[in-house]
Amino acid sequence: MSKLKFKVVPGSVVAPQGFLASGVFCDIKRLGTGKGSNKGQKRDLALIVSEVPAIVAGMFTTNQICAAPVKVCAERVQAGTAQAIVVNSGNANACNGKRGMKDALAMTALVAKQLHIPDEHILVGSTGRIGVTLPMANVREGILAGAQLLGNEVACADEAVEAIMTSDTRPKQIAIEFKLGGKTVRIGGICKGAGMIQPGMSATGARPAALPQGLHATMLCFITTDAAIEAKALHACLQEAVANSFNRITVDGDMSTNDTVLVLANGLAGNAEVRSQKSGVKTFQAALNHVTLELAKMIVRDGEGVHRVVTVRVAGAKTIQEADAAARAVANSALVKTSWHGGDPNWGRIIDALGYSAATVVEDRVDIGYSAPGSRKILWSLKCGQPTKATFKELCTAAAPKEFDLHIRLNLGKADALMYAADLTEAYVDYNKGDVTDPTTLGG
Amino acid sequence: MSKLKFKVVPGSVVAPQGFLASGVFCDIKRLGTGKGSNKGQKRDLALIVSEVPAIVAGMFTTNQICAAPVKVCAERVQAGTAQAIVVNSGNANACNGKRGMKDALAMTALVAKQLHIPDEHILVGSTGRIGVTLPMANVREGILAGAQLLGNEVACADEAVEAIMTSDTRPKQIAIEFKLGGKTVRIGGICKGAGMIQPGMSATGARPAALPQGLHATMLCFITTDAAIEAKALHACLQEAVANSFNRITVDGDMSTNDTVLVLANGLAGNAEVRSQKSGVKTFQAALNHVTLELAKMIVRDGEGVHRVVTVRVAGAKTIQEADAAARAVANSALVKTSWHGGDPNWGRIIDALGYSAATVVEDRVDIGYSAPGSRKILWSLKCGQPTKATFKELCTAAAPKEFDLHIRLNLGKADALMYAADLTEAYVDYNKGDVTDPTTLGG
Secondary structure: OOOOOOEEOOOHHHOOOOEEEEEEOOOOOOOOOOOOOOOOOOOOEEEEEEEEEEEEEEEEEOOOOOOHHHHHHHHHHHHOEEEEEEEEEOEOOOOOHHHHHHHHHHHHHHHHHHHOOOHHHEEEEEEOOOOOOOOHHHHHHHHHHHHHOOEOOHHHHHHHHHHOOOOOOOOEEEEEEEEEOOEEEEEEEEEEOOOOEOOOEEOOOOOOOOOOOOOEOOOEEEEEEOOOEOHHHHHHHHHHHHHOOHHHEOOOOOOOOOOEEEEEEOOOOOOOOEOOOOHHHHHHHHHHHHHHHHHHHHHHHOOOOOOOEEEEEEEEEOOHHHHHHHHHHHHHOHHHHHHHHHOOOOHHHHHHHHHHOOOOOOHHHOEEEEEOOOOOOOEEEEEOOEEOOOOHHHHHHHOOOOEEEEEEEOOOOOEEEEEEEEOOOHHHHHHHHOOOOOHHHOOO | OOOOOOEEOOOHHHOOOOEEEEEEOOOOOOOOOOOOOOOOOOOOEEEEEEEEEEEEEEEEEOOOOOOHHHHHHHHHHHHOEEEEEEEEEOEOOOOOHHHHHHHHHHHHHHHHHHHOOOHHHEEEEEEOOOOOOOOHHHHHHHHHHHHHHOEOOHHHHHHHHHHOOOOOOOOEEEEEEEEEOOEEEEEEEEEEOOOOEEOOEEOOOOOOOOOOOOEEOOOEEEEEEOOOEOHHHHHHHHHHHHHOOHHHEOOOOOEOOOOEEEEEEOOOOOOOOEOOOOHHHHHHHHHHHHHHHHHHHHHHHOOOOOOOEEEEEEEEEOOHHHHHHHHHHHHHOHHHHHHHHHOOOOHHHHHHHHHHOOOOOOHHHOEEEEEOOOOOOOEEEEEOOEEOOOOHHHHHHHOOOOEEEEEEEOOOOOEEEEEEEEOOOHHHHHHHHOOOOOHHHOOO
């Protein structure tokens, strides 16, 4: 992987040339209980618009139960062109039957009318509680207001990212600048996550033969770039970027009905069009990888109730599939995750999870160790299935930081995999149990 | 399934004729930290002995990482005869390499010497922290004391069951009496569970082709009976009983390294020997099913931090495997489990979990509903993928009891499966995170 340096710039999705955004409050979070008004008045509807038609690529949840907006997007991105994205939080518009599809299409039609863009070039996203129909009068107001407030100031991007948050405690956004064929190019992105997070996305939403063992709170990510890139190359770059970022994170092991990543490339940077297997594609890929990985890590760090972030690095598995299975088993084990929360360097729970995973594991081959994030200086707690001379105190110190890497070597083959994982805390439970006497506290 | 009535009798494992038990404290829970003495002085070593050699059958964890005592038992039960079981809590004797195997064998040899029973007729079980070697001097003292204290009084069984508990808050035991071929026969059992609980056991410990997606705190179960039964029939009955009880429970989705079920049948009831496909086998099977299911349910009810117990009943799946996958996905979803904790009848999280499971699910076919345990009076929250007219308040009432059934109909085929599941609570997290400054608080 190339070690290019990217300059970070402000403005996330409006940092690239020719992109506008807005975020407004229109009181979407209602649960049909008579109560349910969004007390905090947090923005809940975002628009992201390119001034010119853009090349588009998307990746979508492989959950068999998928929301209406996902279905709309998965179909529309096939054509390869889009110009605007409308997103609401507070309601997933999932499992709402024909009404849900009608509402999702009504959202795009409203945006099309306001912005004088062909309806088929509008994409839509939703996140929030499943099975509650959208308050369309509010959504309509929100779209009208949002269309008026579109701008390319940093504040506009800030308002857009606020509007897609649900249980997120902080906005997640980034923009970078780099040179591509002598031109200055930017990529910006916003995303939201927090819970129902173990995405397993494909380009069509169709299930792959080997299922990712997904987790969930919906993740949504919207990326803009002024790079000129052909549709096929953009699609391939997004696949690789997502495979190494969003599809490698887990907060709670639940794959959402709404996971969506969309990227719009409007070409206004004026670079020579990036094409598959041509020189520019590696640079663009590296830049896109950087953006998606940074955003993906933000999702884990801000996962519901998360106190510690652990990168689980499995090496030496027999196959990639086995490496992945081993990493996911550890990353999703309730007992491993609670031990991380307690700062307990409990390798017993880790080797136990490896043992029941779909990966081949041989007890006296397993090594387990700790390092600082990205460091190669590993403190081994287990070598060949046996405790090392590292003391309990030393191991506790290694497992104490807010972020660390967990190294697992199966020593049976050459396949590697990693997962960006999180601990399981009382705060996660408390948040997700909600309070049925106040349904506005109930999550996705 | 036959609806025989069984008379409950006291004494669990000593209720059948010719069985003795004891439970002693010998301070096993040490973590090599200088601290670690078992402050509560809870008993931690149990003996269960038949006065005469007994027919034996066993089922063991299919985790690839399995403890030394499991390896010893899996081999010894093949011979079909055993006479005594020695069990310690506070230390799993797992992942201790050659030392672990040596210690497990030393335990059986000590018992053999004390009781004048052939070593190969002694079985051994352990539960507790993984990767800590047994304090064998203490174990030796415990075995010597336990051998002296063997008795067939109810108090002896009570002491044995206390000695196998770890994070269990209450003892789990049962004994029943029934008629078999004109003779009075008894079956008694004790078990422990609490965390690292999603057993996936097979008779040899070998992994089945289709892996159960296991959870964990070790479960151990020891069953005694004075029925006369041939080894082959006992083995078959145990397989069926475990498949419908212990292999259908989950607390936290982690399959332990130590899960073990052993049954000793000493024949002292004097019934005509039960044989496969002969008349008595159905009665014996029904009685054994009753014992294992009652014990399995006790494990879920007393799971770590468990507040609510939910029986997940999936019907109408395409295949048994898919029904099982659907039930396990729902039963192990962090978001579903936290919603149960909150009393939130959130069908969105349930259908989401179904959608990412390995089962085929079609949104507009799915029905989801609630009933009292075992009742056919179901309050449907979802029919054909759409919310019913049941109010939020009505659904909250249905999801409020300490125990309820969750009914899921996929309406795609004829296969059914169920799982006995539990909610996920702050108390589970708090217990399992432990306190590294006091390693005696650290669990398995």
